[in-house]
Amino acid sequence: MGEDRQDISDRNVRDLWTRGKFWEIFGFSSGDFTTLELAKQYSALTKAYQDDPEVRKIIDETFAVLNAPLTRQFYEGCRELMRRIRRESGGTISRDIEHGIWRSLWNWVSERWQEPPEELINSIKNRYLLPEGTDVIEIPQTWSDEGLKPADLDSILDSTRAAKAFAKETKCQSCGKFDHTLRIVTFPYVISIIIVAFKRFSEAGIFCYECRRAKSLKWGIISLLFGWWSIWGFFWNISALVDNYRGGKILSEYNDPFVAQLAWAHMILGKIAEAKACLAKPLKCEFSKEASQLKKELDTRYAQISPAKIGKFRLGYLTIVFAVLGAYTIGGMALFGWTPSPQIYTLTTNVIPSGAGWVSTSGGEYESGAQVVLIANAASGYIFDHWSGSASGTTSSILITMNLDRSVTANFKAIQTTLGVLFSDDFSDEAGVWDTYSDEYGSVFYEDGWLHLTNNNPAQFITGTWANQHFTDFTLELETKLVGGTDNNWHMVICRYQDSDNFYSFRTSGDGYYSMSKMVNGNWIALASVAYSSYINRGVEAVNLIHIECIDSNLSLSVNGHLLWEGVDATFADGDVVLATEALAGTFTEVAFDNIVVSEP
Numbered sequence: 001m002g003e004d005r006q007d008i009s010d011r012n013v014r015d016l017w018t019r020g021k022f023w024e025i026f027g028f029s030s031g032d033f034t035t036l037e038l039a040k041q042y043s044a045l046t047k048a049y050q051d052d053p054e055v056r057k058i059i060d061e062t063f064a065v066l067n068a069p070l071t072r073q074f075y076e077g078c079r080e081l082m083r084r085i086r087r088e089s090g091g092t093i094s095r096d097i098e099h100g101i102w103r104s105l106w107n108w109v110s111e112r113w114q115e116p117p118e119e120l121i122n123s124i125k126n127r128y129l130l131p132e133g134t135d136v137i138e139i140p141q142t143w144s145d146e147g148l149k150p151a152d153l154d155s156i157l158d159s160t161r162a163a164k165a166f167a168k169e170t171k172c173q174s175c176g177k178f179d180h181t182l183r184i185v186t187f188p189y190v191i192s193i194i195i196v197a198f199k200r201f202s203e204a205g206i207f208c209y210e211c212r213r214a215k216s217l218k219w220g221i222i223s224l225l226f227g228w229w230s231i232w233g234f235f236w237n238i239s240a241l242v243d244n245y246r247g248g249k250i251l252s253e254y255n256d257p258f259v260a261q262l263a264w265a266h267m268i269l270g271k272i273a274e275a276k277a278c279l280a281k282p283l284k285c286e287f288s289k290e291a292s293q294l295k296k297e298l299d300t301r302y303a304q305i306s307p308a309k310i311g312k313f314r315l316g317y318l319t320i321v322f323a324v325l326g327a328y329t330i331g332g333m334a335l336f337g338w339t340p341s342p343q344i345y346t347l348t349t350n351v352i353p354s355g356a357g358w359v360s361t362s363g364g365e366y367e368s369g370a371q372v373v374l375i376a377n378a379a380s381g382y383i384f385d386h387w388s389g390s391a392s393g394t395t396s397s398i399l400i401t402m403n404l405d406r407s408v409t410a411n412f413k414a415i416q417t418t419l420g421v422l423f424s425d426d427f428s429d430e431a432g433v434w435d436t437y438s439d440e441y442g443s444v445f446y447e448d449g450w451l452h453l454t455n456n457n458p459a460q461f462i463t464g465t466w467a468n469q470h471f472t473d474f475t476l477e478l479e480t481k482l483v484g485g486t487d488n489n490w491h492m493v494i495c496r497y498q499d500s501d502n503f504y505s506f507r508t509s510g511d512g513y514y515s516m517s518k519m520v521n522g523n524w525i526a527l528a529s530v531a532y533s534s535y536i537n538r539g540v541e542a543v544n545l546i547h548i549e550c551i552d553s554n555l556s557l558s559v560n561g562h563l564l565w566e567g568v569d570a571t572f573a574d575g576d577v578v579l580a581t582e583a584l585a586g587t588f589t590e591v592a593f594d595n596i597v598v599s600e601p
């Protein structure tokens with residue numbers, strides 16, 4: 001390199017430009033050069049011609065052409081052809097002819113972005129080199145596409161067009177400039193004074209280095225002045241200042257794909273140093289693979305070009321001074337126990353019905369804005385139904401934001417299962433399975449969803465009704481109440497009924513007594529003597545929940561969840577269920593039964 005380098009002062013830039021000798025403008029007459037040297041020459045030339053704007057413009061345009069990788073590639077191709085033509089013609093071409101050949105070649109290439117085919121080269125050569133009067137092939141106006149690769153051509157033209165359009169459309173939101181320093185950022189700032197503390201972000205947008213420098217300084221100074229003066233503000237402020245110190249908080253999600261495009265556009269436009277600057281840091285986005293490939297390619301092909309510099313931002317010393325000042329203030333406030341804290345809200349959680357499940361947290365105190373995940377867990381036998389109180393919805397996990405005191409209730413419901421239920425009746429169907437009748441001793445009838453039994457106090461005659469349901473081992477639950485008449489009576493559940501002379505009888509009374517007997521061959525035998533229990537609700541309309549178990553020879557009676565009697569008797573192993581009543585005093589009693597459920601034990 002350099003044996004045929006001319007001094008800058010000897011070069012006629014305008015002349016070289018019109019002759020298409022772009023490399024020569026920069027002092028290279030052979031292809032032996034590097035882009036770094038090109039850049040150095042560019043710098044020397046612009047200095048030399050700084051008072052001649054017209055030449056400056058030529059230098060800039062030539063540099064742009066040569067520094068664009070694609071242009072450069074084709075330009076080098078043309079140079080190679082030119083050298084060949086010169087060699088084949090014996091090296092005796094005049095400057096004018098060489099000028100003409102070059103222009104033809106370069107015009108063709110720059111119009112089509114395609115290396116000229118052999119046919120064209122010969123045509124050009126003949127046109128300029130054969131003696132006058134010789135027939136030559138005309139250079140076609142529109143060249144045959146045969147041998148061309150239209151797809152390549154299109155993609156080259158498309159990407160050039162796209163890069164130019166991108167450069168035109170993309171600009172600093174503040175000053176309108178397009179360059180490699182554009183980034184998508186926002187500027188955080190903090191204002192906190194004793195009890196007021198908030199962190200906010202200024203407008204987000206695309207800003208160039210100069211504008212980012214101005215804006216990060218502005219928002220940084222606001223934070224420096226107003227950000228320190230509470231505990232929370234202090235910590236927020238540190239992160240806000242770090243972001244402004246770096247020229248704004250980079251919104252990576254938007255910024256990284258943008259910067260990948262920025263790098264690509266700069267590369268296509270021949271601005272290698274700028275493209276490299278864009279790719280200096282790895283990008284995390286959908287284009288990250290392409291970006292790192294591009295970086296690798298640029299690093300290999302243009303090893304000597306270092307990335308363009310992006311200047312520093314200006315929050316340096318000020319930050320340190322104010323940070324120390326802020327730290328002192330907070331330290332002082334802490335010493336005097338003056339530690340304001342953000343608004344606290346209380347969360348309480350409840351479960352309905354009690355014991356049906358639990359919520360992942362029983363509640364607590366949270367800072368304003370805290371988000372809490374609540375998960376409802378059902379206990380065995382229940383499923384989650386819905387949230388109520390300060391929350392709603394039917395999904396078992398929800399997210400709530402603590403900007404108020406909140407009380408949240410998880411509502412569960414029992415799993416409705418028929419598994420294990422042998423028989424049930426809520427007595428709503430009046431055409432049901434129970435015998436209904438009315439005679440001189442009493443009656444059985446449905447009313448208001450209950451099964452009513454009356455007994456007119458005849459000696460030794462009880463009123464009963466059958467459902468023809470036969471059970472061996474079971475638990476039986478039902479509700480019973482006194483409807484009217486004497487409370488000196490029996491509400492009877494007869495189990496393992498063989499016939500009217502053989503059965504067990506579980507009994508409670510309207511005035512709070514219970515007993516347990518069996519009838520064997522027509523004779524009453526007490527298994528438990530008559531006793532009073534305060535667990536039995538007394539009086540008209542007082543409902544009692546009866547729970548009876550007959551499992552093998554183990555028998556028991558519970559009322560309202562309290563075991564009143566249990567014992568062992570093996571007389572009857574199975575039989576029907578009969579509901580019955582008996583008035584022991586007065587002239588009449590009326591009782592009713594509801595919601596009988598007989599289940600497998």
Ligand SMILES: [Zn+2]
Pocket residue numbers: 172173174175176177207208209210211212
């Ligand atoms: Zn700007």
